[in-house]
Amino acid sequence: MSLIKSISGIRGTIGGFPGANLTPADIMKFTLAFGTWVLEQEGNRKVVIGRDARVSGEMVNNIVVGSLLSIGIDVVDLGLSTTPTVEIAVHEEKAGGGIIITASHNPKQWNALKLLNSHGEFISAKAGEELLQIAENRTIEFEEVNALGTYSKDDSYIDRHIEKILKLKLVDVEAIKARNFKIVIDCVNSTGGIAMPKLLKALGVEQVTELYTEPNGLFPHNPEPLPENLNELSLTVKKTNADLGLCVDPDVDRLAFVCEDGNMFGEEYTLVAVADYVLKNKKGNTVSNLSSTRALRDVTEKAGCEYHASAVGEVNVVEKMKEVKAVIGGEGNGGIIYPELHYGRDAMVGTALFLSHLAKFGKTISLLRSSYPSYYIAKKKVDLDLSTNIDLLFEEIENKYRKQPINTIDGVKIEFDNDWVHLRRSNTEPIIRIYAESNSETTANNIAEQLMKDLQTFAKKNG
Numbered sequence: 001m002s003l004i005k006s007i008s009g010i011r012g013t014i015g016g017f018p019g020a021n022l023t024p025a026d027i028m029k030f031t032l033a034f035g036t037w038v039l040e041q042e043g044n045r046k047v048v049i050g051r052d053a054r055v056s057g058e059m060v061n062n063i064v065v066g067s068l069l070s071i072g073i074d075v076v077d078l079g080l081s082t083t084p085t086v087e088i089a090v091h092e093e094k095a096g097g098g099i100i101i102t103a104s105h106n107p108k109q110w111n112a113l114k115l116l117n118s119h120g121e122f123i124s125a126k127a128g129e130e131l132l133q134i135a136e137n138r139t140i141e142f143e144e145v146n147a148l149g150t151y152s153k154d155d156s157y158i159d160r161h162i163e164k165i166l167k168l169k170l171v172d173v174e175a176i177k178a179r180n181f182k183i184v185i186d187c188v189n190s191t192g193g194i195a196m197p198k199l200l201k202a203l204g205v206e207q208v209t210e211l212y213t214e215p216n217g218l219f220p221h222n223p224e225p226l227p228e229n230l231n232e233l234s235l236t237v238k239k240t241n242a243d244l245g246l247c248v249d250p251d252v253d254r255l256a257f258v259c260e261d262g263n264m265f266g267e268e269y270t271l272v273a274v275a276d277y278v279l280k281n282k283k284g285n286t287v288s289n290l291s292s293t294r295a296l297r298d299v300t301e302k303a304g305c306e307y308h309a310s311a312v313g314e315v316n317v318v319e320k321m322k323e324v325k326a327v328i329g330g331e332g333n334g335g336i337i338y339p340e341l342h343y344g345r346d347a348m349v350g351t352a353l354f355l356s357h358l359a360k361f362g363k364t365i366s367l368l369r370s371s372y373p374s375y376y377i378a379k380k381k382v383d384l385d386l387s388t389n390i391d392l393l394f395e396e397i398e399n400k401y402r403k404q405p406i407n408t409i410d411g412v413k414i415e416f417d418n419d420w421v422h423l424r425r426s427n428t429e430p431i432i433r434i435y436a437e438s439n440s441e442t443t444a445n446n447i448a449e450q451l452m453k454d455l456q457t458f459a460k461k462n463g
Contacts, residue, residue: 005030005132011103011112014056022111024063031067033135034099034115037127038073042118044096045149046074048089050081050157051101052250053190053215056111060101064113069149070142077153080191080215082252083114084346085161090120091342092160097123102251105224108217121343122315158195161348162202164341170281171352175359177204182242184258186211186233188223190250192347199348203355209240225249225256225334227264234262244358244365248347254334255347257354259366267334268293272372274336274350275328277357279303284327287320289313290413291422291435292332295373311410312424318343332377378444380434381426382455389462390425390432396458397423397451421447423455 003012003021010030012022019026038047047068051057061077068075076093078086083100090098098116106112115123115131123131143149165171183205187193193213200208211233212220222229225247237245237258244265245258257265265273272295275286279300286300289312297307310320314331321329321339330337336350337343361368384390394412407413411424411432421436432455436448 005135009113009115009128011106011110013109014111022060024059027060027063027113028067030113030131030135031064031099032071032140033131033138034097034113035068035071035073036134036138036140037131038096039071041127041130042096044094044118045072046076046093046095048076048078048086048093048095048098048116049101050078050083050086050089050098051191052082052103052217053080053193054103054108054111054217054219054250056108057101057217060111060113064099064101065151069151071140071149072143072147073149075149075151077151078157079153079155080194081158082161082191082195082348084253084342084344084348085157085195087116087120087344087346088161088164088342089154089157090116090118092157094118100251104251105249105254107222108219119343121318124315158198161195162199165199165349165352166202168338168340168349168352170278170340170356171203171349172356172359173202173204176355179243179359180207181205181244181355181359182207182209182240184209184211184233184236184240184242184245185213186230186245186247187213188219188221188247188250189214189216190219190223190252191215192248192250192252195252195348196246196248196351199351203352205355207242209236209242211236219250223250225254225267230256230258230264234258234264238262246351252347253345255336255350255354256334257365259369260364261366263366265365265369268332268375268377269295269369269372270334270350270354271328271330271332271336272296272299273357273368274330274338274353275299276303276372277353277360278328278338279305282327285324287317287324287326287329289317289331290407290410291424293375293377294418294420294437295375298373309407309409314345316410373439375437375439376441376444378434378436378441378448380436380448380452382432382434382452382459384430384432384459386430388430388459392462393432393455393458394423396462397454400454416447419443419447421451423451
C-alpha cells in the first residue's frame with residue numbers, strides 16, 4: 001500500500017491509514033490545498049472535475065466536490081470523462097483549474113488527483129511545491145453557509161471534444177470513411193468505453209468490435225497498454241480479420257495499436273507515425289522526452305525539420321514544445337500532444353490523426369510500421385540503498401563516458417553513434433531506471449546491462 005505526494009498531485013492505494021495510503025482524509029487535505037492555491041494564484045472560483053471509471057472513483061469524487069464547495073469554489077463536474085476532455089473543459093469553462101480523478105494506467109486499487117492550471121495543463125513544478133506547502137503547513141478556513149460554492153454537472157464535454165477533433169484540418173473524415181476500416185478496440189472497462197466508440201462513429205468507422213467498453217472500473221487485465229497486456233486484443237484482431245486494433249488506458253491519454261497480423265505496432269511508434277503525418281502536411285519542430293525512441297528524430301530530420309528533447313514528464317514536454325513552437329510532440333508511451341487542439345496527451349486526437357494517416361497511406365498498418373526505422377529499447381533498473389548518493393553515481397558515469405555526447409537535463413543520457421542510454425532516478429523509490437536504445441535488440445540489452453554493472457561498481461566503491 002502506498003501514498004505518493006508529488007508536485008503534480010497525489011496518488012495512492014485506497015484504504016489504510018491517513019498519510020500512508022489514499023484515504024478520505026488525504027483526499028480532503030490535498031483537495032483543500034489545491035482549491036486554496038487556485039483561489040490565491042488564479043483568482044478564480046471555478047474548478048472543473050472529471051473521473052475515470054475505476055471502482056473508487058465515485059467515493060473520491062464526492063469528497064473532492066464537498067471539499068471544494070466548503071471553501072467557496074464553484075464546481076463543474078463532468079462525471080465519467082477522460083483526462084484530455086477535462087483539460088479542454090477547463091479552458092472552455094474559463095476555470096481556475098481542474099482535478100482529474102484517475103490513477104491513469106495503475107491497477108484498480110490505485111486512484112489519484114491529477115491537477116490542472118487555468119490553461120487546462122498540468123501544474124508546474126513551482127506550483128506543485130506551493131501546493132504541497134499549503135497542504136502541510138496551512139490551516140484552511142472554511143466558508144459560512146451563504147458563501148459556499150455552487151455545484152453543476154455537465155456531461156456534454158466528450159461530445160464537444162469530438163466536435164473539436166472533427167474540425168481539425170488534418171483530420172480527414174472522408175478518407176477514413178472511404179477506407180471502411182474494421183477495428184477492434186479495448187477500453188479496459190473505463191471511460192474510453194464511452195469516448196472511443198463515439199469518436200470512431202463520428203469518424204465514419206462502422207465496423208467496430210468492442211472489448212471491455214462498459215465503464216464499470218473492473219479492469220479485465222493490467223490496464224497499461226503494453227504488449228504483454230494486449231494478447232486478447234491481438235487474437236481478436238486476427239480472428240475477426242480486422243484492419244487494426246487499438247487500446248487506450250483508463251483515462252484515455254495513452255494510445256497503442258495492434259497490426260492486422262496481430263503484431264504490436266509499438267507504443268513508441270504511435271507518436272512517430274502521427275508526427276510523420278503532421279510533418280507531411282505542416283513543417284515544424286517536434287519534441288519528445290529523453291527516454292523516447294530516436295525514430296522521431298529520424299522522421300523529423302527526414303522532413304527537413306528540427307527535433308528537440310525534454311526532461312521526462314508531460315509538463316516538461318509541453319514546456320519545451322511551447323519554447324520551440326513544436327507542431328507535434330509527446331512521449332514514447334503512446335502519448336500524443338497536438339497543440340492545435342490543446343497541450344495535453346490525448347488518445348482521441350491521436351486516433352483521429354493516425355487513422356487519417358493510415359487511410360491516405362492506402363496500405364496495411366504493418367506496412368506503415370515497416371516504413372519507419374526499427375529501434376529496440378531495453379528497460380532495466382538498479383535498486384539502491386536509501387543512503388546512496390545518486391548524484392555522485394551520476395558524476396562517476398559522466399566521467400567514465402566523458403568522451404561521448406552527454407545530456408544532463410534529466411539524469412544522464414549518453415549517446416553512442418546511433419545508440420543511446422538514459423539513466424534517471426525514480427521520484428518515489430531508491431531506484432535508477434535505465435533505458436537503452438539500438439537498432440539491435442541484443443545491443444540495447446548489452447548497453448543497459450553494462451550501465452547496470454557500472455552503477456553497481458560505483459555504488460560499492462562509494463560505500
